[in-house]
Every structure is written in C-alpha cells, then in structure tokens.
Amino acid sequence: xxxxxxxxxxxxxxxxxxxxxxxxxxxxxxxxxxxxxxxxxxxxxxxxxxxxxxxxxxxxxxxxxxxxxxxxxxxxxxxxxxxxxxxxxxxxxxxxxxxxxxxxxxxxxxxxxxxxxxxxxxxxxxxxxxxxxxxxxxxxxxxxxxxxxxxxxxxxxxxxxxxxxxxxxxxxxxxxxxxxxxxxxxxxxxxxxxxxxxxxxxxxxxxxxxxxxxxxxxxxxxxxxxxxxxxxxxxxxxxxxxxxxxxxxxxxxxxxxxxxxxxxxxxxxxxxxxxxxxxxxxxxxxxxxxxxxxxxxxxxxxxxxxxxxxx
Amino acid sequence: xxxxxxxxxxxxxxxxxxxxxxxxxxxxxxxxxxxxxxxxxxxxxxxxxxxxxxxxxxxxxxxxxxxxxxxxxxxxxxxxxxxxxxxxxxxxxxxxxxxxxxxxxxxxxxxxxxxxxxxxxxxxxxxxxxxxxxxxxxxxxxxxxxxxxxxxxxxxxxxxxxxxxxxxxxxxxxxxxxxxxxxxxxxxxxxxxxxxxxxxxxxxxxxxxxxxxxxxxxxxxxxxxxxxxxxxxxxxxxxxxxxxxxxxxxxxxxxxxxxxxxxxxxxxxxxxxxxxxxxxxxxxxxxxxxxxxxxxxxxxxxxxxxxxxxxxxxxxxxxxxxxxxxxxxxxxxxxxxxxxxxxxxxxxxxxxxxxxxxxxxxxxxxxxxxxxxxxxxxxx
Numbered sequence: 005x006x007x008x009x010x011x012x013x014x015x016x017x018x019x020x021x022x023x024x025x026x027x028x029x030x031x032x033x034x035x036x037x038x039x040x041x042x043x044x045x046x047x048x049x050x051x052x053x054x055x056x057x058x059x060x061x062x063x064x065x066x067x068x069x070x071x072x073x074x075x076x077x078x079x080x081x082x083x084x085x086x087x088x089x090x091x092x093x094x095x096x097x098x099x100x101x102x103x104x105x106x107x108x109x110x111x112x113x114x115x116x117x118x119x120x121x122x123x124x125x126x127x128x129x130x131x132x133x134x135x136x137x138x139x140x141x142x143x144x145x146x147x148x149x150x151x152x153x154x155x156x157x158x159x160x161x162x163x164x165x166x167x168x169x170x171x172x173x174x175x176x177x178x179x180x181x182x183x184x185x186x187x188x189x190x191x192x193x194x195x196x197x198x199x200x201x202x203x204x205x206x207x208x209x210x211x212x213x214x215x216x217x218x219x220x221x222x223x224x225x226x227x228x229x230x231x232x233x234x235x236x237x238x239x240x241x242x243x244x245x246x247x248x249x250x251x252x253x254x255x256x257x258x259x260x261x262x263x264x265x266x267x268x269x270x271x272x273x274x275x276x277x278x279x280x281x282x283x284x285x286x287x288x289x290x291x292x293x294x295x296x297x298x299x300x301x302x303x304x305x306x307x308x309x310x311x312x313x314x315x
Numbered sequence: 316x317x318x319x320x321x322x323x324x325x326x327x328x329x330x331x332x333x334x335x336x337x338x339x340x341x342x343x344x345x346x347x348x349x350x351x352x353x354x355x356x357x358x359x360x361x362x363x364x365x366x367x368x369x370x371x372x373x374x375x376x377x378x379x380x381x382x383x384x385x386x387x388x389x390x391x392x393x394x395x396x397x398x399x400x401x402x403x404x405x406x407x408x409x410x411x412x413x414x415x416x417x418x419x420x421x422x423x424x425x426x427x428x429x430x431x432x433x434x435x436x437x438x439x440x441x442x443x444x445x446x447x448x449x450x451x452x453x454x455x456x457x458x459x460x461x462x463x464x465x466x467x468x469x470x471x472x473x474x475x476x477x478x479x480x481x482x483x484x485x486x487x488x489x490x491x492x493x494x495x496x497x498x499x500x501x502x503x504x505x506x507x508x509x510x511x512x513x514x515x516x517x518x519x520x521x522x523x524x525x526x527x528x529x530x531x532x533x534x535x536x537x538x539x540x541x542x543x544x545x546x547x548x549x550x551x552x553x554x555x556x557x558x559x560x561x562x563x564x565x566x567x568x569x570x571x572x573x574x575x576x577x578x579x580x581x582x583x584x585x586x587x588x589x590x591x592x593x594x595x596x597x598x599x600x601x602x603x604x605x606x607x608x609x610x611x612x613x614x615x616x617x618x619x620x621x622x623x624x625x626x627x628x629x630x631x632x633x634x635x636x637x638x639x640x641x642x643x644x645x646x647x648x649x650x651x652x653x654x655x656x657x658x659x660x661x662x663x664x665x666x667x668x669x670x671x672x673x674x675x676x677x678x679x680x681x682x683x684x685x686x687x688x689x690x691x692x693x694x695x
Binding site for chain 2: 083087100272288313
C-alpha cells in the first residue's frame, strides 16, 4: 500500500471518528453553559447507542432511529435534571450515578431484548458530485448524512447561543443565576431545557457510534468516549468551535491507527488502544499549562440555585 | 466544585408564630428553605424510606426481567446469607470491596474525586504479580513483599492525578478515569503478551505457587482476606477518627480555605489522603490476585470502581460504616451471580441496582437539608 492511498483513507475515515466527539462535546457545552455540570455523557451516549440500534432493528428507518435515540437520551436525562435542579443533589454524585445507572440499564436491556451483536443496515455514503472524485481528499466528500449535518448543527447551536436572546438567557442562567432570576428568567426552566437539549445531542453522538459507525450494539461500546468528550469541553474552554477542532484532532488520531496497521507498521496493540486516553490526559495538562488569566468557565457551573438562599 | 458545606450553613429566620388562614389552593405559595439541622430519628426515617423505595424499584425491575416475585426474598436473603457456600462467597467478595470502599472514602474525605480506583487496583495486582513472576525474595517473605509492591504501585498510580490537580489544577475526575483505561490496556498487554501463562491458551499469568497465595483459614482464603481488610479498616478508623491527620482532614473537608487560614497543611493533607486511597486500592488488587484468582487475569477489577464510590457515598466516608455497606454490596454481587446462573439475568443488573439505590439516597438528602414552607401573605 502506498502512502497516497493511506493518506486518502485516513482523511476519509477521520470524520467518522470525529463526529461522536464533536456532537457529544456540543451537547455538553449547551448543558454546561446553563451552569449544570454534565458528567453523565458516557451514560447518555450508551442510551443513545442502544436505542439507536434497537429502533433500527424494530423499525428499520435510520433517521427515525436517530431521532428516537435522541429522545431516549433526553428522557433519561430528566432523571438527572430532577436530581440536580429540583433536588439539588451534588452534581458530581448525580452525574456519576447517571453514568452507573445507564451502564447498568443498557447492559441489562441490550441482553434481555436480544439487541446485542446484531448487525444493522444504516446510512450509506453520499458522494458530493465531482468533489468526491478528487485525488487524495476525495473520500472526505463521500460521507454519510450525519457527517454532513454536523456542521449545520454546530452553526445552529453557536448562532442560538451567541446571537439570540434565548441563548443569552441560557448563558445568563449559567453565569449568574441570581441576576438572571431577578431579571425574570426562570433558572429552573432554562436549566431543565438545557439539560434535555444537551442530552439529545449526546444521545445522537452515542447513536452515531452504534448505528452509523459500528452498525451493531455491544454493552459498554462507547468505551470512555463520553468521558473524553467531558475532557474535550474543558480543553475547549466551553467554546463550540474549539471543541469541534479538538474533536477533529481526536478523530484524526483515532483514524490514523488502523491505517498505520494496514500499512504494515508493527505497533503493540494495547499501547495503541491507550492512545485516545493518553492524548486526552496530555491535552488536559497542556491546557492547564497554557491557560491564560481569563477563566472561560461558566460562572455558576456546578452550583445549585435556590432563590431563598443567602449568598 | 462548589464547597457545599459553606452554602448549607445558614441561619434561619424564625418562622411566624401565628398560623395564617388557609388560602385557596391556586394562590398558595411555597418557599424552599435550607434546613440547618434535623433530629436523627427523622433523618434515619428518611434514609429508610429512600432505601425502601430504591429496593422496591429494583425488585420491580427484577420481576419485570423474569424473576418470579415470590422467589426474590429466597434468592436475595435466604440463599445468600443462610447457604454456607454463598456466605463463603460473600466473605470472599467482601474483602476487596471493603478495601476499595475505604480507598474511595479516604480520597472523598479530602474532597478529591478519585475515580481511578480500578486503575490503582490493577497496578496493585500487577505489582504483586511482578514479585511472583520474577521470583523476587525468599519464599517466607514472598507474601509481605507482594503486599508492599501492591501498595507502592497503587500509590504511584494515584500520584499522577493528585499532583496534576494540586500543581496545575487539572480536573481529577477526567485524569483519574483516563488512567483507568490506560492501566486496563496495559493489563491486557501483560496477560496477552509477556506475562501470558505458556501452559494454556487463556489470557492470564502463570499460577502463583502456594506460598504466594493468602494462607487458608477455616478451609478457605476468604477469612484471611477479611481479617486483613478488617485490620485495615481499624487502621483507617484510627486515622480518620483519632489521629491528628484525621482531624485536619475533617477541617479540609469542611472548608479548605478556612483550614488553610488556621494553619492546616491543606495540600499535604490532600496529597496524603489520595495516596492512601491509591494504596488501599492497591491492597484490594493484591487481595484479589493472591486470595481469589491466584494469578493475574484480564478483567478481575470490573465493577469495583463503581462499588467503591457507592460504598463511600452510602457510608458517608465513615470507615466502619463502609465495612457494613461493603458486606451488603458483596452479598448483592453474589446474589447477582446466582441470578445470572438461574434466571439468565445479565450481571449489569447488579450495577443497575447499585445506581438506583445511590440515586434514591442522594435524592432523599433534599428532604433532610430543606423544608418546604407555605408563604404567608405577599411574600416573594
């Protein structure tokens, strides 16, 4: 295999690895901008992944399956929202509990419903006319529908967060809930909405892994990608575009591994499998080392709000 | 993370003496107040109710999954506690549970979210196995040497997240979790690669020799492991309850800034609590390889991370309570394995039940810490 073909394959596969990180990180940013610490991504991704495959096995329409996966993740996140927003449970405990709950639930349901290890058909690659026949970068323009939709989803969310008054309210609730409350913005309602909407995107990311990428369900198949997305959000300092750049970086690294193996480079298998986690750790350290004085974290991240409480 | 205790310590305005006439339902208003204290019988009642709800939901799920409702009590209580073999299995399972639970509790006491228990356990097991694999030291000293190596390796694996946190402010939740995945893959590398037992095709290290395994007591290694775990529990109890360091830790847990202001070496306390946590997880790894498996296997650590966190949370980071909770979790594990065999219910059920119980108990805290009071007149 020549270098040219390897590079072409690598570029062609990178989006497939990058999209789950990008969508999950975007969902997390949406939630965390409202001041709710979202550690449950790993669990919600599993829910999205299981329901995506289950719906596909039951109904056979991939678009419907993606929608149902998003809906299911939102539904499960209601549990989390009630815990942290209404019952003011410590957000770290609630997030961990959500992950454990989803891991247990999806493991149980996947086996009991017989959805494990059953291959499905889903989205096919759509070549973009003459662009797809270009040398080297051609395969970049022969992706599935969800990859193409990722960029518009990013633009929509960024536009919503930064250019609409609703987005401003959501960010106000996350920066300074007291002030937002005084201005007549319901902190509870906005945080609920942010958790549910963010969970839908995280669920979509999970469904992408199972339904679009792997095309089957295995218990625990997200393999820590939800946690990597949480790290990615910190790395991106809660900025969607930086998160997208980070996701592309991770996608490129993950896509490179099988290509190197195909090229006959002898790599110790299990050290290669460590790469995404080691890279996450490395970028977290790098961010900590280079962080400028300005702190971009949402002001009230992780703090429950209670109007009657004295500050 | 928000220092929660700071927020909670708020004095209450006296409630109005005269009850107002009842308003019509639609116009009634309620205020949510932070409650400073609740008498312990009511706290216990709330805890009991939340546990009952949690077990009720779990039972309903079990019935839905195909366990006959009448068999639940039999499977969970009678079979597990009154069957000699099951009871032995519970004790067998409880020793590492107690140790990871204590490990989690130590780190949480310093407000450090050590989610790397599994990674530290893996390294503890690798350390112990290395002593056996490379045949280090005289036979009589083999077991203590393995224990020391397990402690050292677990401790060193905990060093990275705590140093990163203290020096650079790197989020310890992510860093310790990432280190779990790295440790897990390294373990696979060892058992599939250089440490693989040449005798057969399975991915595990060569069998330990007799003097490298925990000595049997009452016909099994279970009681030995339990005795070790209980000794460690006593030490942990002395550490958090009696020693000066324990007092400092309570200070750090209550309010780190205040603790720093009055001269408590906060960073050193956090560092030592987390290293202790790593060492305890390392011992748990040692107990599993030297007590249960007798060799290094590829997935011996699964589930311990979740359970350790659960145990510490339910025990409110109290070492003695952690022992009791760990015994119950161990019983749940054994019951879960029985369910797997007799009713083909996946083992994920065990994790689901644990998560449901945590969710119920965490949520019930709300009713201990808050009161809902009708607002009289034009308030708000």
